[in-house]
Amino acid sequence: xxxxxxxxxxxxxxxxxxxxxxxxxxxxxxxxxxxxxxxxxxxxxxxxxxxxxxxxxxxxxxxxxxxxxxxxxxxxxxxxxxxxxxxxxxxxxxxxxxxxxxxxxxxxxxxx
Amino acid sequence: xxxxxxxxxxxxxxxxxxxxxxxxxxxxxxxxxxxxxxxxxxxxxxxxxxxxxxxxxxxxxxxxxxxxxxxxxxxxxxxxxxxxxxxxxxxxxxxxxxxxxxxxxxxxxxxxx
Numbered sequence: 001x002x003x004x005x006x007x008x009x010x011x012x013x014x015x016x017x018x019x020x021x022x023x024x025x026x027x028x029x030x031x032x033x034x035x036x037x038x039x040x041x042x043x044x045x046x047x048x049x050x051x052x053x054x055x056x057x058x059x060x061x062x063x064x065x066x067x068x069x070x071x072x073x074x075x076x077x078x079x080x081x082x083x084x085x086x087x088x089x090x091x092x093x094x095x096x097x098x099x100x101x102x103x104x105x106x107x108x109x110x111x112x
Numbered sequence: 113x114x115x116x117x118x119x120x121x122x123x124x125x126x127x128x129x130x131x132x133x134x135x136x137x138x139x140x141x142x143x144x145x146x147x148x149x150x151x152x153x154x155x156x157x158x159x160x161x162x163x164x165x166x167x168x169x170x171x172x173x174x175x176x177x178x179x180x181x182x183x184x185x186x187x188x189x190x191x192x193x194x195x196x197x198x199x200x201x202x203x204x205x206x207x208x209x210x211x212x213x214x215x216x217x218x219x220x221x222x223x224x225x
Contacts, residue, residue: 036216043116105155
């Protein structure tokens with residue numbers, strides 16, 4: 001089955017800095033890669049996703065890049081703000097298998 | 113449109129007991145997935161139901177089971193509870209199996225003493 005590795009497990013940045021979270025996946029047939037944000041005590045919510053037919057996608061201050069050859073994808077957050085502090089999860093899904101496999105999460109702390 | 117609703121939100125059980133958790137998906141969503149969330153382990157997949165049929169099952173012992181009803185509501189059951197079953201159990205719904213965004217509920221936090 002699919003295996004998703006996520007790094008780092010914790011990331012501390014100053015407000016205004018950029019943050020990068022990286023994930024690798026094992027199944028070359030995976031074609032859908034979402035990122036979820038979970039604030040303390042809240043439910044995980046989708047913030048951005050990318051499919052295997054594109055290499056990059058942006059939405060305001062967040063972007064995701066995908067390298068299918070290397071089987072890794074990354075989340076980039078620019079101009080971080082304290083409200084970006086949360087746990088971020090990457091995930092992957094194989095087109096022939098409906099389940100999303102999640103990484104173990106990255107706790108991002110943005111200090112004012 | 114109401115979001116995914118999970119009940120109960122919090123519960124405390126003792127070892128050996130069993131527990132049933134309920135999940136009501138977003139109206140119109142037919143796929144329901146269950147995940148176990150523990151510190152350091154992230155979100156581990158339990159099972160997925162679509163149109164009352166279990167589509168996929170994660171690597172959990174047979175003590176963990178689930179079902180889905182004709183109105184797409186789902187329940188999961190854990191029998192013979194162990195201390196290690198203490199976790200946040202998250203339910204997520206989507207329009208169809210293997211399609212698009214998962215919408216999560218707030219979760220049911222189970223503590224086993």
